[in-house]
Amino acid sequence: MSEWHLQADAKFTVGQKSEAGVKPDNEDAIGIRIPDGSLLSNKGAVAIIADGVSAAEAGKEASETCVRNFLYDYYSTPDTWGVKKSTTKVLTALNRWLYGQGRHYIDAGKGYVSTMSCIIFKSQTATIFHVGDSRIYRLRGEEFEQLTRDHTTYISDQQSYLARAMGLDVNLDVDCRTLDIEAGDIFFLSTDGIHDFVKDRDIRNVLKNAINPDQSDLETLCQQLIELALSNNSNDNLSCQIVRVDSLPKQDVNDVTQKLTELPFPPYLDVGMTLDGYKIEKEIHASNRSQLYRVRDTETDKILTMKTPSVNYDDDPAYIERFIMESWIGSRINNPHVVKVVESSRRKSCLYYLTEFVEGITLERWINEHPKPHIEEALYIFEQIVKGVRAFHRKETLHQDLKPGNIMLDRNGEAKIIDFGSCHARGIAEIASPIEQDGILGTAGYSSPETVLEFKSNIRSEVFSLGVILYEMLTGQEPYHGKLNTCRSKSAYMKLKYTPTYEHNPLVPFWIDGAIQKALSFDPQNRHQDVSELLYEVQHPNPKYKRQNTTALVENNPVVFWQLLSLALFIAFCVALYF
Template sequence: MSEWHLHSESRFTVGQKSIAGKKPENEDAIGIRIPEGTLLSSKGAVAVIADGVSAAEAGKEASETCVHNFLYDYYSTPDTWSVKKSTTKVLTALNRWLYGQGRHFIDAGKGYVSTFSCIVFKSHTATVFHVGDSRIYRLRGQDLEQLTRDHTTYISDKQSYLARAMGLDINLDVDCRSLDVEQDDIFFLSTDGIHDFLPDKKIKEVLLKASEPELTDFEDLCQLLIDQALSNDSGDNLSCQILRVDKLPKQNVNDVTQKLTELPFPPYLKEGLTLDGYKIEKELHASNRSQLYLVTDTETGNRYCMKTPSVNYEDDPAYIERFIMESWIGSRIQNSHVIKVIETHRRKSCLYYLTEYVDGITLEQWINEHPKPPIQEVLYIFEQIIKGVRAFHRKETLHQDLKPGNIMLDRNGEAKIIDFGSCYAKGVAEISSPIEQDGILGTAGYSAPETVLSFKSSIRSEVFSLGVILYEMMTGKEPFEGKLNHCRSKGAYLRLKYIPSFEVNPLVPFWADGAIRKALRYEPERRHQDISEFLYELQHPNPKYKKVNDSVLADRNPVLMWQIISGMLFTALCISLYFR
């Protein structure tokens, strides 16, 4: 599988130093991790600094836990997750562990409390996470900017305390901000043993030395800052880190295109041909965008599906990039209700990828064969679909093309979601690319209004798609009399008339139709919050759903309804005043 575009070309010069200073023990902790290969692109480079709170008595253990565990756990999160989600999940778990450890020693007054500041460099963006009074600065040209704010509450000129820190409370409130990164930017992280005893002017003077390209030993600069703080009577631990951005991933379209076209498109594959050890048995599906073949591995005898790109897009970098990303995203969704991408170490002669072969029919075919099926059978299949979609959402990935044609049912009735061609992975979207991608590529008849009108997609958009699918499964017909395909404006959507599913299929319970009706609402915020809530309402009848027609104006356009009511009341008031 080709992952060339996930290899980052970011380069950094770094240095760090930490000493106890005049204190008997160093309760600060520091760490920098710059991985190689795809990990640098998908997760980024990280610098983190933590200052254990002395009054908590277990400050050293707390700060070391924050740094060491974060640098390990962050890189263990799914690479489809965004930086913010990955970091938030790790910090929440770390904070609860620290807080729990502190509770064990509550009688002895011992706690695990530490400040925490880190910066994650991913592609052309830096994301800062901060709690406490350690700091992060950025020097760009001649401008030094403090990127964090101290979470310190002052009682007097001589007395203060930390209002927020890791392990201080069961609930963690972390500052988070993202900013663009430019080549030659210099970032500086420090604990209060340094920045409380050095004015910004002095810090800037030293950091300007780091802007000299020939200077690569930043540990000497860190030591210089420590020495200056000590000469100003710093009595605390002293720690700092300096990072210079030497190179960022290329944004040149020609360079990217050249790499994308390293593997040629395969020709049309006839039955009986062998490609890289895979014998073509037959063509399963063909469209203007791709071909799908049933193949047999000549070495093992295993049968797979081979997906190849269409030669119609041989000179389209955006299409090629998306095709390559299909297999990358699919290989990261591990669920029995999602088609499995087959990893192979066999060298490829052209562009394609393999998936497991499902011997069965599409859900679209099943619907045609079962126009009014038993409701329990529908819910049994739909629950499997929900489980598959949930696997995408847990990896912060949207499928974006959920429809009966993209769901397979094998001979045992097991459902599997197929086709990753329209997927959106938030972690991948954070990686800068000079190639402009198409908008959302889903099918209009199964897409939520906000997706069609503004190219915005969310979990609630997928709730809408699932509502369309379930309506079809229940009735054998499309909702809104099949007019979703033709809607291209807000007015067109609001004019749609919903026909309750139980009117088409009397076997549908009114509460099941109520859940479908909610999933198909125009406004995303009025739908189910997530797909699990949708499934719950299908499995646990909600008494609030009454057997009423959802085509009433109050549900299709509540604003217009209240405008009409207000107008009527105003007219009545005017009449009463006239005849008074």
């Protein structure tokens, strides 16, 4: 499969040195990794420095583990994960391992303990993660700035202790900071064996020699700083790294368009035609943005679905980039309730992608055929939809166009989410691109107010979409009388009035309606925190919703309320009379 995104062309010049100094052992560890191609685009470049705590029995092992394992584990995280999530997951696991190893030692605060400072360069942004008293500086022109703060507590002028470090406690508190970077920026990482014995102005004077782009021997500058610290009686290990940003991935639209259009758009396809060994059997759907075909693999006789881009956008790089990203995102989600992208071993002659073929109907059609369904059946389907959405969220991806038309029900009644055209993957969104994307990509009637008005979307926005879907499934009606499609201002939303689901379908329990009403709150803070919470509430009665909605029923529809109450009393009377 073709790479979905642009290749990064960030370039760096680096240098690093580490020496034991006057100590018999070097408990510092350093590492830099600058990968190639798409890995540089998706994960970035990393510089990391660690200083094993001398008072700990295994400080050397701790620092080496921090550097070695981080550089391996970070690049093993999914491409769709953002820098912060990837790093947080890795550091949390690493800290717990170090802390667990340190539990073998009797003395508290000893064992596998190390400081750790790392900087990740991705696209036009640098993200710093820091714990302990190693440091990161930046030199930009004449401005020399310390970007980290020491996690040191001073008891007196002569005595201090490390308040935070890797492996010191089961819970890890890491400083995280994100900043924009520019070509020419110079970053300097060091352990306290250097920065405690060399003044900031002297460090800056040495680093100024790295400003010259012709200066490529940055290890010599590192050696100069080590010797300067030793001449100032440094009594600790000495380690430092210099990273110069030589260029950043800035491409103009013409360059981008050329890369994205390496594969041409498919020719006009009709039933009976064959493309790359796939015979067109039926056109499933066609719009001004794309076409879907049922195709048969002439080699395996397997039925698949082929999606092709619309020729209306063959000169639109934003559309092309998003189309390529669709298959990339879909191929990284493996869940029975998400349609599977099928990788082809054959070389493509044009732009398209394949998915499994789902024999069945859309949820939209199912709703039309079941205006007042059995509640258990509707919740069974809804549970599957939520599980599919959760699979997107676990990859830090938002679907952003959840609606009945994008959900298929196969012949066994199993739900599958389709269409990745509006997906937003956080890890990919961090990559800078000169292409301007569309604002709102989903369908207004199923999108949250913040998505429509502010072009902002998060997990709670997807909760809103699921609330709309469940409302329709249970009632056959759109919430807010179908007026969500027309709202384009905050005041328009505030004028809408919620109609309880049980007024359309008396079989809907009060507590399910309460959960749906919460999911459809216009303020995202009033909704469920995630889709799992919404699913739990529609599956488990919550007394608070029953009380609230009984009151609402008395006020909004007293006739129905008294009819239901009379029925309940009559049943109770009959039971009492019988016994």
